[in-house]
Amino acid sequence: MSTSIYDQIGGAAAMDAAVDLFYRKVLSDDRVNEFFDGVDMERQAAKQKAFLTMVTGGPNSYTGRNMRDAHAKLVARGLDDSHVDAIIELLGETLKELGVSDDQIKQVAAIAESVRDDVLSRGKAD
Amino acid sequence: MPKLRFAERDLEIAGGATVLETLEAAGIDVPNSCRAGACQSCLMQAVAGEVPEEARRGVSPAKRELGHFLACVCRPTADLEVARVGGSEAIAATIAAIRRCPGDVLEVRLRGAERLDYRGGQFITLLRDDGLARPYSLASVGGAAELELHVRHFADGAMSGWLARAAPGVEVAIRGPYGECFYVADDLERPLLLVGTGTGLAPLYGIVREALAAGHRGPITLLHGARRAADLYHRDELAALAAAHDNLEVVASALDATGDDDMTATPIDALALERAAAADRGALRVYLCGAPALVNGLRRRLFIAGVPLRSILADAFLPAATGGA
Structure with a gap:
């Protein structure tokens, strides 16, 4: 059995620091940070923790429906592919700083890629 | 449509209405203030039925076990029976x-x-x-x-x-x-940064005195801001506290400060960012209390500047929803 990237970067205990890194990049990036204006930071951090856990192969209860509902209002405000691209890029930078290899970052990006249509309210909900 | 049961009365919950609104519409008084799920003035107890998670946010684990929830943000999706929290x-x-x-x-x-x-x-x-x-x-x-x-x-x-x-x-x-905005003596050496506007000083005054009483040794900076210098209160008390403790620095900030009144005209958010930048951000613990715009804005900026999210304890004072407080 191969170790998940989640376990490799330290599992649950390392997630808070990983979320801090990722969330800080998101809030500092002018391509996407306007979508985070006025949100409750603690709740947002909890959601990002669930997201990072899911894409790195940790224990999660991900459903496309959650992702779709959570982003519907943002899609109405103009969320599109360019923003998803930026988030996947920032996710890669975060993992690189945590010592994850380029190959593995590609695997994570592929998982993140799989929720793109749900995030952007495209196709059918699962 | 889901029903709300209270004191042996069954009430219709109008589409999307909260428990608080439903009770008020029936002429039942429930103490409340912020009507935004923050102040916990409207805390009630569920007797039967499911409370949406949204209405339990910020409610302590012990109170959750007792079925406590916030009536002002509770929008039931199924029948719910509620009671006032035990007298x-x-x-x-x-x-x-x-x-x-x-x-x-x-x-x-x-x-x-x-x-x-x-x-x-x-x-x-x-x-x-x-x-x-x-x-x-x-x-x-x-x-x-x-x-x-x-x-x-x-x-x-x-x-x-x-x-x-x-x-x-x-x-x-x-x-x-x-609330969870209080001093925790887990590391007596860590730097503490306390930032408040107006009566945001109240929690900070309690926190700083508990820290000093616990023998906190790390540097403590307390920043108190107001629009007008004349509105800064408890200045003597804070000065006495700082004089008695070498590791405590108190800085008063007012937009109309002239410099000869022992305070600065530098805005409090700029001061806070400056102090955080000079501190060991990994160890720093920050307390932000007072006006929501300052508290929420500064939380974001301090986080971006490298302070871990969990190290920033914030208490934004929401105004009462009807009339002044």
């Missing part, structure tokens, strides 16, 4: 003294609530005998004989206007304590 929870107290301070601030001291187990910086709900409820932070140190509250006096404030005229000896009740 035994409210603690009777007596107004011991009220002192007028600069900045239209009333320092309110309460006696008789010795059994309240709290930490300085947490908040309580103050209840008048007719049920009027408002949240106030505790400026006193846990275990002190008197509770100390700092109440901003608004001319049209239902509670603050009443307090301004209340005489010592008047009886009130309190519920609480609530």
Whole structure:
């Protein structure tokens, strides 16, 4: 059995620091940070923790429906592919700083890629 | 449409209405203030049925187990039976003294609530005998004989206007304590940065005194800001505290400060960012209290500047939803 990237970067205990890194990049990036204006930071951090856990192969209860509902209002405000691209890029930078290899970052990006249509309210909900 | 059951009455919940709105529509008074799920004035108890998670946010694990939830943000999707939180929870107290301070601030001291187990910086709900409820932070140190509250006096404030005229000896009740904005003695060496505007000083005054009482050795910086220099209160108390403790620095900031009044005109958010940048951000713990725009804006900027999210404890003071506080 191969170790998940989640376990490799330290599992649950390392997630808070990983979320801090990722969330800080998101809030500092002018391509996407306007979508985070006025949100409750603690709740947002909890959601990002669930997201990072899911894409790195940790224990999660991900459903496309959650992702779709959570982003519907943002899609109405103009969320599109360019923003998803930026988030996947920032996710890669975060993992690189945590010592994850380029190959593995590609695997994570592929998982993140799989929720793109749900995030952007495209196709059918699962 | 889901039904709400309260005191043996079945009430229709109009589409999307909260428990609080539903009860009010039926003429039932429930203490409340912020109507945004923050102040916990409207805490109620579920007897049967499911409470949406949204209405349990910020409710302590112990209270969750008792079925407690926030009526103002609870929109039931199925039948729900609720009750008032046990009357035994409210603690009777007596107004011991009220002192007028600069900045239209009333320092309110309460006696008789010795059994309240709290930490300085947490908040309580103050209840008048007719049920009027408002949240106030505790400026006193846990275990002190008197509770100390700092109440901003608004001319049209239902509670603050009443307090301004209340005489010592008047009886009130309190519920609480609530909140996680208090000193934790997990590392006596870590730097502490306390930032507050207006009566945001109240929780900070409790927190800083608990830290000093616990023997905190790391550097503590307390920044207190107001628009006008004349509105900064408790300056003597803070100066005395700083004089008695080498590791405490107190900085007063007012937009109209002239420089010769021992305060700075540098805005408090700029000061906070400056101090955080100079500190060991990994170890730093920050407390932000007062105006929501300052608290929420500074939380974001300090986080971006490298302070871990969990190291920033914030208490944004939301105004009462109807009339002044």
